[in-house]
Amino acid sequence: MHLRPRLLIAVFTALFLFVGRASAQDLWQPRTSGVTVPLWGVAYAAGQWVAVGEQGTILTSPDGATWTPRASGFPARWLVGVGYGTPGGSGLWVVVGGSGLILPSPDAITWAAPRPARPRL
Template identity: 40%
Template sequence: MIYANQRFVAVGTGGTILVSPNGATWNSQTSGTDKELLGITYGNGRYVAVGRSGTVLTSSDGTIWNSQNSGTDNDLEGIAFANGRFLAVGGRGTILISSDGTTWSPRPSNTLVTLESVTFGRNRWLAVGGGGVVLTSPDGTTWSSLNSGTTKYLTNLTFAANLFVIVGENGTILTSPDGSSLIAQSSGVGDWLEGVNFANGQFVVVGRSGIILTSP
């Protein structure tokens, strides 16, 4: 889910797209696909959603959606926008880059693990995925691997308050102020952590079994 252009837009299974002006009243939109949608972002005046089997959808208003050719059949798990470009990541190390959300080009990741999430901060991109893989790039085109210090599956990450926060399997939390050195933190839980965000001055981490963690 994302909040942008004065509306919430949520995506999910069966091509579900829901739009809300306030987070309380939601309206279903026609996506034109039955593929599960796994990520969404907003940039350059358009929403871009990604999902299973290389699905990419774009919309200028969140209500009318158009399918785009991603050039891959691999699942696309996550997407972000920064510095005038969209980056999507997914299965078998897939990394795709686009300036407009419609025309996509692949970039070599040098890994075949699934990449789950991507974000931008400190003038660099970070992507995370299976086996503790963390990749970094200054431009979204040339990627290199960072030593994460773990082989746990990494599911999500964000950059806020001058800090990268990465979460994953068995309560894994990694932080980095610069995007180059990663520090393991104690979460106090052993379940999978699936999401992380920042709002109202604190990080919020959610996971399986109803886990919610907060940190100032």
């Protein structure tokens, strides 16, 4: 049995997300994001899709079909990228945005900007 590798891809526009697995025979299906602002970044990891965009928009989805808005706490900012990593063995989502904004989240549901360390006087 020969298995061809499949590439998991998400392509996004202002109103729709196109989510699927790409191979020569596959068809892409448009999915409504439920928001009207442009989305600029999308990632898939740990069984979860995360999409980010203008006006502090963060959306999550377990399947790429149904999207849930999440509070970023920064409604006036553009969020332009999202990624997932495992620093120190723990999974961590990170969203980046305008003016150097960085938002970490362990679960893609709660997002909070890290507080700057206080200088010792």
